[in-house]
Amino acid sequence: MELFDILTPLFFILIVVGTVIGIIFGAIPGMTATMAVAVCLPLTYSLGLENGLALLLGLYVGGISGGLVPAILINIPGTPSSLTTTFDGYPMTLRGEGENALKIGIVSSLVGGLISLAILYFFAPTLADFAIKFSYVEKFLIIFFALTVMAALSSNMLVGIFSGILGIFISLIGTYDISDGGNGEYRLLFDFMVPYLDSGFSLLPVLIGIFGLSAILIEAEHGMPAGQGLSGVKLPKGKPFKFSVFRGQSVNLCRSSLIGTFVGILPGVGGSAASILSYSQEKHFSKNPEEFGKGAPSGVIASESANNGLTGGALVPLLSLGIPGDSTTAILIGAFTLQGIQVGPLFIGNNPVTWDVIIIAMLAANIVMFLIMMFAIRHLVKVVSVPKHVLFPVILMMCVVGAYTINYGIMFDVWTLLIFGVFGYLAHKIRLEIAPFIIGFILGPSAEIYFVKSLESFGTLSIFFTKSWIAGVLWLLIIMSIAFSIALSRRNKGHGQA
Amino acid sequence: MTGFFKTLAAAASFAALVATPTLSSAQELPGNVRLVIGSTSTGGDTYQNSAIVAEALAEHLDINIKVDAVGVSEAFKALNRDSRGSTIMIFHDQSYLGHLYGVRGYDDIFETYKVGPTVAINPGNAYLVAKNGPFQSMEDIIAAASAGQRIRVAIQPGGVSEIGFSALKNAVRIAHPGAEENIVAVNTGSQADKNQVLFDGQAEVINGSVQANEQFTRLPQDDQKAMRFVWLTAAKETIAQANPEGLGDTPRDEMLAYVTPNVSVTMDGAEDFVFDKEFFFLYNKDMDPAIVEQIDTALAEIFAAGKIQETQKASFFIPDFKPSAEAATYLKAKRDDYRQIIDAISAQ
């Protein structure tokens, strides 16, 4: 079939429908892009390959983008990869700049999406060949690099690192999973916990418990003070959004989009690492690192351009190796197999029309995402003015729905929500640092697998230094990252005393 | 999609539902069934195959069936909790192989559950080598191992991915007792990990599948990613039932070159080892036999109609319907065969 026969009105309507549903899924705490793609997958069977892809890619782009809305407005990351968006987006909302923060996030998402798409289109096969140079060793170093962020993100470095390591520790509870290459043995479990915790705690319930439930518990402790929205949120000041916010941010936009794309290309590193890495790089390179975490627009830009940069990146290994770059693209494989299309190293060459359709669908989905979200902002910001006795119970219910459905119906995930809601509340009391804890929890399992597998294969710690030139470059980055963190913490102490 | 019309009907009958809790008559499947699977992936073969069967079954019996990819341990737990037939399961040979290999969380399915009908085979389980590597065939590999060369095989431990490895080890033991120590497992996870260790030169042989690796075998020899099939574990009769065009650019006849008797991995010196990855139902031990009967009958009618076979073959599944009683006997025998192999290589 010719390309222009495929690009029917239906094709574009499906992109719009997919993007809208995706944004809604992404915007509801607990619902994710992955889930949106999974629930719509059966529909695509009757749609045919091209139209099915239009719907699914719309869902993918929309779902990743929608996550910024709750992250900015109510401090709950809609998807794990918008975690770092909360760091500066929510403080902006507290200052009454929620609308601005959303617009900054949306523009950054569009830029990230388009840059990664361009990279996908022009360099996919080359990049796939580069990606396979990353063995267990290099992947561990990337994760380690992302973990060094913990130091830069904490206000008290020692406590911050402790919180991060605690996050890793808790992420290791349960089975050393066979499907990741582990030996299937339990660890860190008492016998009575086995029936519940044999698969450990799931990320999403932990995330929304710590961010969503614990925030509501803290509000409840204060007796739900009258007034609207979460405590301290100012209503929009009506300061108009200007693109001048982006002046001087082009380096940030490009770097973050590229980091996002690159992390997406590496199978098994995980989407959250993308925004964590680019956020911390922006902080390191910034002239005003102390602004970060207090509502710096460049923090939102870094985080959002990186997580949309993922979308194009994750399709690189999918379409040129047949290997998904993240959990959502893992389901996209199902869409191809349903239609009898194999994805692998020959896919692009054998299916040039489908390849063009994918690129066009992604492009259209990014543009549609931008237009719809820009239009919807005016209505979205009203969320913060909904009275608490309406908003909070609904948020709690949606957290429950998200936790229950993330693994297709497991009640323990709902209890995880409560456990980590209470944990988040207590952590707040004893001043544990939540951001490093979550980062440790997210990256812990991959850090383990890649570390242990590297040693299993090579039997010596020196392999981490000698494996390849890539390892050398990564060590350089790691050392720089640590040095920056130390310098930053010195400087902050100096400010404190002055 | 008829799903939306079903939705409307469901909404209409909602009031009635609330008024009368479904204390179902216990002789047939309830109106809303949850089909759990032993995989957490909704892009994988278990999900795909279960979705095909669930859709056919739901249509035939005019009920709702939801497929939930909850994973092995949660699926078994859900099945244990519910004897009403509201929760049923589909899984494959992993369910008893996990137990044979002593993996945590796997019980003896023949003791703990009721084994239901088999529905399909995924004939794609394969072993591959690097195209520019020293080995051309399984014969080369067995010969090299017998001659004392260490052969590293990348697998996911504890089940379907390991059974072919165990068989290879056993075949080397028979050819050259003692040399089986040269067959070493590299324990990895996903297909991406297995491919990666081959690219890195950390393994000589990897476990894979026709579906996931076929395109890699089509790459030119000088490509670092190029692979070569050396063995498909499926039975000859299984592959012979596939559509003649095969999968991708590999027609059925070419696949037949990689199965027994063209590739021989002996089980006991006389017979070749084969492994068909079969999908079958599992039920709660106390589920009403009438429901077992009902599903058997329904599936028999569905397979007699012949439409499901086309859907399965289009997705490279081989139709394989055996009613419950026959399936249980057959799978038990299959399990006992594999137990012998595993015992033989772990004896020393």
Add this chain to the structure above:
Amino acid sequence: MSFSSLLDVSIDFDTSHLVFPTLIAAVLVILLVAIAATNWRVIVSAVGATPTWPAGIDHMRFFGTLIATVIYFIAMPAVGNLYPNTGLGFYICSIVYLFGLGALYLHKRDRRHLTIVTLNALIAPSLVWFILSEIFNLSLP
């Protein structure tokens, strides 16, 4: 002994599940000791000063939220078990839960506010249940 052999580690696959947890636990203990050593003054004074919890907080709303949530979580699967795989456990319990929490969080429980809470409790779960369970065929408790 050469430098490189100092770095040699051999990992047995059967015990490989303990390697990383042990390492992390060790780091955790070291950090804990370091925190205790550098900040012991702050910690001691903090421990001495905070036995007031849970005084000074809104008992009714804080513990009310916790207790309501626990009851909600227990009730959902129990009710859901009566109507297997229909999501009704979630639907019915959510209505009660949303109403209870909404009423708990209200400061002025007059007719107007209670009407809003009631409407919210009826509409929100209905929408969620219908869209997710019926249209998208997701499993709910």
